Amino acid sequence: MATSIVTAEIDVDAPIRAVYDQWTQFEEFPRFMSAVERIDQLDDERTHWVVNIGGVEREFDATITDQVPDDHISWASHGEKLHTGRVSFVPAGDGTRVSLEMTWVPESFTEKTGAALGIDERAAKKDLERFKEFIEERGRETGGWRGEIHGGSTREV
Numbered sequence: 001m002a003t004s005i006v007t008a009e010i011d012v013d014a015p016i017r018a019v020y021d022q023w024t025q026f027e028e029f030p031r032f033m034s035a036v037e038r039i040d041q042l043d044d045e046r047t048h049w050v051v052n053i054g055g056v057e058r059e060f061d062a063t064i065t066d067q068v069p070d071d072h073i074s075w076a077s078h079g080e081k082l083h084t085g086r087v088s089f090v091p092a093g094d095g096t097r098v099s100l101e102m103t104w105v106p107e108s109f110t111e112k113t114g115a116a117l118g119i120d121e122r123a124a125k126k127d128l129e130r131f132k133e134f135i136e137e138r139g140r141e142t143g144g145w146r147g148e149i150h151g152g153s154t155r156e157v
Contacts, residue, residue, distance in 0.1 A: 021144025054110035
C-alpha cells in the first residue's frame with residue numbers, strides 16, 4: 001500500500017492567534033478546501049469528514065491526536081482509510097506561516113494518478129491560498145477553540 005505525502009506552506013497576513021483560531025473551525029473547511037464537502041465536529045477531539053477526490057466520495061472519522069494553541073494540530077483517521085496530518089503555525093514577520101503535511105493512501109486509479117503527478121500537492125497549495133484569502137479578506141477569524149489535546153487527554157486553556 002503506497003502512501004502519498006503532501007506538503008504545502010503559505011504566509012498569511014494575519015496574527016498567529018487569528019490564523020490558528022480559524023483553523024480550529026473545521027466545519028468552515030469547505031469554504032476553502034476544494035475536496036472537502038463537509039466536516040462535522042463530533043466533540044473536541046473527533047471529526048467526521050466527507051471528501052470528494054476526482055469524483056470519488058469518501059467518508060472517514062479523524063481524531064485530533066495533539067493540539068497546542070498557536071503552534072500545531074495533528075490528526076489521524078480511524079479505520080481502513082489512512083489519513084494523517086499536521087498543520088503548524090509560526091510567526092512570520094507581522095503574519096503567520098502555515099505549514100501543512102498530510103499522509104494518505106490513494107486507492108482508486110484517479111487518486112493514484114493524481115498523487116503520482118503531484119496534483120494532490122498542488123491542490124493542497126491552492127487550498128492554503130484560499131485559506132489565506134478567506135482569513136485576510138474577513139480580517140478576523142469566525143471562531144476559535146483554545147484547548148490542548150495530548151494523546152487523548154483534553155484540557156481547556
